[in-house]
Amino acid sequence: MADPTKEEMDYASGAGTTKRKELHGTKSLKAFSGTWARNHAEVTLQAYILSFTSDQSGDSFSSFVLLTEAKLDDEVASMEVDLFLIPNRIIKTSVSPCGQVHLDAHQVRKSKLFHEFFFNGIFGKLFVGTMSSGMKRDFLLGGDNDSLWGTSKMYLLLPIETSVASSPKHLNIVWKGIDSCACVVEYLRKIYSSDDGIYCSNPLDGDVHSLETECARSDIIYLANTYVERQHLKDMVVYAIHTGKIYSVLDVEMGTSSEDPFYQNIDEKSPHVSFSGYFCKKYGIVLQHPGQPLLLLKQSHNAHNLLIPRLKYEDVTAEKKIIPAHMPPELLVHVDIPTEVMKSFYLLPSLMHRLESLLLASQLREEIACHPSDRHISSFLILEAITTLRCCESFSLERLELLGDSILKYVMSCHFFLKYPRKHEGQLSAYRKQAVCNMMLHKLGASRNLQGYIRDSAFDPRRWVAPGQTSLHPEPCDCGVDTLNVPLHSKYVTEKTSTKIGKVCDRGHRWMCSKTIADCVESLVGAYFVSGGLGVAAALMRWLDFDAEFEPKLIMEAKVNASLWYYLPKLKEIEALETKIGYNFSVKGLLLEAITHPSQQELGIGYCYQRLEFLGDSLLDLLITWHLFQSYQDIDPGKLTDLRSANVNNENFAEAAVRHNLNQCLQHGSGVLLGQITEYIKCIWESYDSMKLLPPVGKSKGPKVLADLVESIAGAVLIDTELDLDRVWEIFRPLLSPIVTPDKLELPPLRKLIELCDYLGYTTSTRCMNKNDQVIAEIAVQLKDSRLVRHGCDRNRKSAKAQAAHHLLKDLEEKGISHAQYVSRKKQNGKKVDESCHSAMSSVILEVPRESELTRPLLGRQNMVGLLSTSELSQDISLVVEHHLVDEYSKGSCAIKLKAPVVLLIKMQKGGPRSTLFELCKMHQWPMPEFDTTEEVSRNPIEFKGLFGTRTGFNAFISSITLHVPNDAVIKLVGGQEADKNCSKDSAAYGTLLELERLGWCIIKDPS
Ligand SMILES: [Zn+2]
CATH class of the missing domain: 1.10.1520.10 (Ribonuclease III domain)
Incomplete structure (x- = not known):
């Protein structure tokens, strides 16, 4: 039992709220844990085939087998998932169980070496230390690599013959390729350990000379460890000795040689160095066959998250086209493995991530085991219940949470109704309120260590590692906790807004909103109800230690x-x-x-x-x-x-x-x-x-x-x-x-009014007063030329405000402004306004065609869209731009502007957008912008998706801004909702800068 006084203290400061943040650990997967790979002995493993089918013909990927010690959950062992590649390709992947496989000690050793070589080689991690840092570059696989194999993640992914994979009985691991990897590693160890530098001991040197003279005319190309006919080079998998990376060959660049200028050096001091000169200078390598044509190599991608349909992002964040590398053949070691295997490596992180998430979900189900029929609850549903919005998956716990909330209330109502037949409704309500409040849900969820299962950050494929792989982007743990699980202690609790949520250290610790645990309790109850009905949901509640029996x-x-x-x-x-x-x-x-x-x-x-x-x-x-x-x-x-x-x-x-x-x-x-x-x-x-x-x-x-x-x-x-x-x-x-x-869903009047005013750029302000038992709400809308004020009076603030809003909507309608109009316009645009600020911006009505628009290239536009979508500027910044006719006298100043828009860099932190805007105003000698801020006080905490990240508070600030650009325009604009006054001014200033960019006054540089 926890010390009650300590618990009291922990629960005093808002457990179960968004404001409170707690450090928590992550559960490790039992299914992947083991020590067998470290034992250097033979082993019998469970085999699961991973196969990939592209929706485009001729686009083939090698199948793999996943070998684990534990038997995987049936549902996970036969799952399917679509992976999305750019452009518009879908790879259907499926997992299927394939019995057991016995590996002798030798095979285990080779398989591990394959893992180490490929998973590190593809991402360029086969060297430790860099030349630039002054450290000696060492070959990662120089000796015993057992330290690369942690016991919490121990499995093998090996390529199998694809043609045979279709008959599931026979598993044909590509041992030839795996052997080849082992040979290459042996070869590299020899080269790299040599004192003479990395390229003086070509084992082929002896026979090369005789061959060279013999086949000088033919199409023989010399690689580091072998020679091949030119036509066989295409699609070959090679390892570059000097970069420590694995590539596949795209083509032979006929007519080139290592004496050609090394173009990559163009910007540097010695622009005219040749390839051979470059390798000599940078790596100390003297090329033996500088006359050979260069090879065109395909560089491997960084891993991407392929689980999200990517079509919608295509135009905004289209991946950088990877430029093929040119390399002299003799620096390349041939690895005898099909190029399809290389391609599959790109898919593995995403597939394994989904597999691991599902295994986590089924592990939670097994841990709960609260009801005989809970075995039938789908892992996918549990996965949904433990996945927060922050994960950016196509599913999240919110729907189940909504349902779970209703279930909890119902079950507790029943329980108290039956248990206390003499108690009055008011007492029962009080009991129920206490039983299902977030603080209680948090307490029950945390005591079952649900937090370890909660998935609260987006999949970062660059941080995914296979067994035997070193991390590409290590985040060493400095959380101050020795254990994987973080104890519930005030040391690991904070209300600092600067604490970043979701960032996971290498040991799996991360900060989480306290409320997330409460949400997850609700969503799990929802998931159990959906799959198993009320009986199973109630069983889960008992497992969570709810006192909720209802006996017949x-x-x-x-x-x-x-x-x-x-x-x-x-x-x-x-x-x-x-x-x-x-x-x-x-x-x-x-x-x-x-x-x-x-x-x-x-x-x-x-x-x-x-x-x-x-x-x-x-x-x-x-x-x-x-x-x-x-x-x-x-x-x-x-x-x-x-x-x-x-x-x-x-x-x-x-x-x-x-x-x-x-x-x-x-x-x-x-x-x-x-x-x-x-x-x-x-x-x-x-x-x-x-x-x-x-x-x-x-x-x-x-x-x-x-x-x-x-x-x-x-x-x-x-x-x-x-x-x-x-x-x-x-x-x-x-x-x-x-x-x-x-x-038929009718928006409440207040929301309707706010949407409408946001859209049109009208500012609204709200005041509430108490009078006797009634609340009087006053809402004012500032139109261009007049101000509308209306009152509402009712028992509570909400209804009073709704009344006032209702009246205002009518007033606006009389002026010919209606919400329906706006909604229909929104539909015509085919976009939801709240999707991005960009769509709201682009619907600004420009009454006067502008010269500058015709002449000015829309530079920076792309940046802006990217910026907006990544910074999650989801609130509607709405604006009205009044354009004055450019008359004869002002043409001069207009022309000056057209000459050179100012390039601006906005510091995306508090005060940043404002100071940038002020600077721009000073530069042009414009009058300073005017801000008007309104505050709305809420009884419940509001989560703000603000300009500088998500915050929570009780007061919502919205600033409007007016900027007179002499002889050009008056920009009136309403910024997004923010948790403090200055941030709301920044939001308005930021919107103004974007608008000024659109008008051609400036170009905003991407801060990254
Ligand atoms: Zn840590």
Whole structure:
């Protein structure tokens, strides 16, 4: 047990919040751990074939076999995944189990050498130390390399004959190629250990001379370790002695020789050095056959993440074309392995990453093992549940989290309802709130070490390493923790905003938002529910140590309790209601309780609907969320949340009550209430009669009692059916229809208003005041020539603001400005505005065609797009540019501008964009820009995707900026939401700079 006082302290500072960051470790994969590769003995391994099929003919990749000591999870062992190559190629990859393979000690040794040679050679890591650092360059594989083989990652990836791979029984490892690698390594060891430098002991030297004279006319090319006919060189895999890299041969450059000028040197001091001169100077190599034609070599790529469909990035971040290298043949060692093997090496990091992630998911499932049928839960679903948005995968835990949240609330509601039959609804709510709050979820998740399984950073293929490979980009651990797991301790907790989330050190430690653990608890519950139903989800909750039993005995007790209510006087009402909802209660007392308003208690009745309403509230939330989750697999989590709140709300339920006349059966003793209900019903029917759907805020508010009634009846049915969720949904789906679908989804007025104003560049400001029990909200919109101010008044800030926004939307509509207009324009553009700031920028209405646009090349545009998409500037920076006609007098200044746009470098840190803008203004003697900042205070923390990274805070700042560019334009622009005032000014300044770039005043240089 943890020390309670310490725990108290840890949990005091916002456990489960985004603000709190914690250092956590990463689970290592059991499936890949082992010591066999270090034992130098024979071994029997499990074999899994990895095969690659391109969607383009003639594009072939060698199959590989994955050899592990442990048997992999069945689902993972037969998985398939598409890898995406540029341009527009898809490689279908599949894993299939292939029994066992026995390797003798010799084969193990050779296989390891193959791994070491290839995985390091492809990425140029076969040399340790660099000439430039003054260290002696040493061959990595000079001696015993066991240190390259950690025990936590021990497997082999070996090439197999592709033709035979199609018949799965026979596994034909390409031993010839593996032997060849071993020979090459032996050969290199000899060369590199020689004292005479790396190129004086050509073993072929002896016979070369006789051969040379003999075959001088023929097409023999001498490599370092062999000679080949010219026509056989193409596609050959070679190792360059001086660079320590592996290449494949593209072609022989006929007509060239090593006496040709070494073009790569053009910029340097000695521009006219030849290839042979270069090698002599730089590596001390004296070429023996400088007359041979140079070979054109294909350099290997850096590894890329191939798991993401790349088409959409193509135009922005198209990879740099790799320029082929020219090299004298005699510096190249032939490696007798097909070029298809080389090509597959490019695919392996991405495939293995997915495989490892899935194995991690199935390892978690095995660790949980909470229910007999949880074996059937798909690893893919668990993978989704442990993958955060930060991973940039095509899936993430958000949808499951949304579902899990509803499940947790429902299960805990049931539990407390049954466990405390005498407790009042208010107490039950308090218990539930505590049981499912993020702090609690975090505590339970962390005590099961879920954090070790959470995937919270994007796959970086450059940091992926195979066994036997040294890291390309090492991140040595300086976290101050000796263990792989980081203990929950205040030492490893911070609220510093500068702490970087997601960056993993080589031992697997990384900082994580505390809330992520709570989210993952929810998403896992969601995943278990999706695969195994409520029983399995509840079993998972018990594994997590939720106190959430609901014994059948307690359900029976609840029924017995309700059966005591004397319902006979109300039998008529009860039967009428049963007909309306289409369900006959076995315990009529339950229904009586469900329709009894608290006001009846004044008459001495010992029950009312509030407890059942508490239960029904979470029940309907779960049923509707689950329905939406299943119906809309493809919509994003944000939309799913909107859909849920559009469906699960008091207005909807109250309306449903009226539609089905449920209100008639309500037992209450309040005249005021009756008046409210009657008024509301009148209003609803009128709106139906006029066949017009009222906007949500124009509707008169439904009395809460009507919504409560629907919920309490649902609660009653749940108990009567002994928690049969399917049956409840069968009954309530028709009652709640029509269920709001995505196309009918109406944005709340405030969001609509903000979207619209953002789009048009109008600034808005909001103020809220409390007056008696009411909140008065004031929203002002600053138009070009006037200011609109409207008020809303309601019980809470949200509704008050919604009212004010609703009025403003109407005002704007009268001025001919509507949200619908804007949405349709957005659709025409075929882009979502929030996708990138660029699309919002490009839709700026330019009323006057500008000279400068016609003459100025759009330099820097590409940069800007790249910059915006990488810095995740996702908020809408919106702007209005007012252009003044360029008159005769101002042509002069305009011409000056056209001459030379200023090249600017913006420091992307606080203050950077502003100081750059000020400098530009000074330079041109423009009046300084004016900022206007508005602040909005929220009760809940908001996450800002700001200009300089993601931050969280309670206050949102938005700055607008006005810059008069004399004789040219007035730029008015609203920056993105930021967590502090100055950053919001920077955001506006940054947007202004981009706009000035577009107008031809400057060119913004990519800071990298
Ligand atoms: Zn570390």
